[in-house]
Amino acid sequence: MQFQPKCFIIIILIALSCRANAQKAFKIVPLGVLGGIFESNLSAYMVAPSGSNNYICMDAGTIREGIGRACYNKVFMVPPDQILKKYIKGYCISHSHLDHISGLIINSPEDSTKNIYALPDCINTIKTHYFTWASWANFANEGEAPALKKYTYKTLSPGAETGLENTEMTVTAFPLSHSNLTSTAFLVQNKGNYLLYLGDTGPDEIEKSHNLQNLWQAIAPLIKAKTLKAIMIEVSFPNEQPDKTLFGHLTPKWLMTEMNTLAGLTGSSDLKGLNIVVTHLKPPYANIVKIKNELKAENHLGLNMVYPVQGRLLEF
Ligand SMILES: [Zn+2]
Ligand SMILES: [Zn+2]
Numbered sequence: 001m002q003f004q005p006k007c008f009i010i011i012i013l014i015a016l017s018c019r020a021n022a023q024k025a026f027k028i029v030p031l032g033v034l035g036g037i038f039e040s041n042l043s044a045y046m047v048a049p050s051g052s053n054n055y056i057c058m059d060a061g062t063i064r065e066g067i068g069r070a071c072y073n074k075v076f077m078v079p080p081d082q083i084l085k086k087y088i089k090g091y092c093i094s095h096s097h098l099d100h101i102s103g104l105i106i107n108s109p110e111d112s113t114k115n116i117y118a119l120p121d122c123i124n125t126i127k128t129h130y131f132t133w134a135s136w137a138n139f140a141n142e143g144e145a146p147a148l149k150k151y152t153y154k155t156l157s158p159g160a161e162t163g164l165e166n167t168e169m170t171v172t173a174f175p176l177s178h179s180n181l182t183s184t185a186f187l188v189q190n191k192g193n194y195l196l197y198l199g200d201t202g203p204d205e206i207e208k209s210h211n212l213q214n215l216w217q218a219i220a221p222l223i224k225a226k227t228l229k230a231i232m233i234e235v236s237f238p239n240e241q242p243d244k245t246l247f248g249h250l251t252p253k254w255l256m257t258e259m260n261t262l263a264g265l266t267g268s269s270d271l272k273g274l275n276i277v278v279t280h281l282k283p284p285y286a287n288i289v290k291i292k293n294e295l296k297a298e299n300h301l302g303l304n305m306v307y308p309v310q311g312r313l314l315e316f
Helices: 005-023 064-072 080-087 102-110 120-130 211-224 252-266 285-297
Strands: 026-032 044-049 055-058 088-092 114-118 151-155 161-163 170-178 181-190 193-198 228-234 275-279 304-306
Touching: 026 064, 026 193, 026 228, 044 193, 055 181, 064 080, 064 102, 080 088, 080 102, 114 120, 114 170, 120 151, 120 181, 170 211, 181 211, 193 211, 211 228, 211 252, 252 285, 275 285, 285 304
Parallel strands: 055 088, 088 114, 114 151, 193 228, 228 275, 275 304
Antiparallel strands: 026 044, 044 055, 161 170, 170 181, 181 193
């Protein structure tokens, strides 16, 4: 038999791609990626284990536009309304600011029955301010009568691992300091692999808090064990934003300050190449360019900075 170099190359390519796929633990479909002001591109990220279509949506600022874009990009091969009704099994809402939940509220008449997972303060605000009969309709299971019971509130306890119903994943919530609000970091787990999504947060030093320090302590062992596949974290403003007007957000400088704290717990070599998905960049466009340039210039730890695009699949 004659040696066929072409076949040999194809076999190697298939083997390499299988290996690459085998190492992916999670897929993320960003439905919205910015921190304002475009209402069609606000924080929302569908997360599922690789090989599954049982997604949880991390925040829900923009839903429909993001699903439409993902369908256009052939991320999904089923109609958009099936993504909303069948693929999204629940929502984890980091805090009650409208840029993180308005998509859920607006799409609620078309949605299917599912759970909303959040810390107590956030659930309470949704219950008393959004799913009320004065501001919308009460599609949830508690609050103003009549309750339409499409959504069931699942109140999370900080640090307690909770199953995400109808998915293969669990979530553990950690409180974050976000100006006058408590925001949330969600640590998602599937088969011993982890993904960390942070809602809006200020730096510990400005917020006079230990919340990020506590979070870094909790996840440091996962980084050392190489089971944390990515950290999704906000950078809202460029460095020129004065500390007194951060309003509970991060700049490139403050993100790197926090990453150095994390490096102090893991050793800096463990952070090299770690996937950092940068979320919540606030327009105008000139500021977004500045943020990216500043992060590049200050990335002495060798983090792998990833900028999500609405409707484009990410895998880690
Ligand atoms: Zn926000
Ligand atoms: Zn916020």
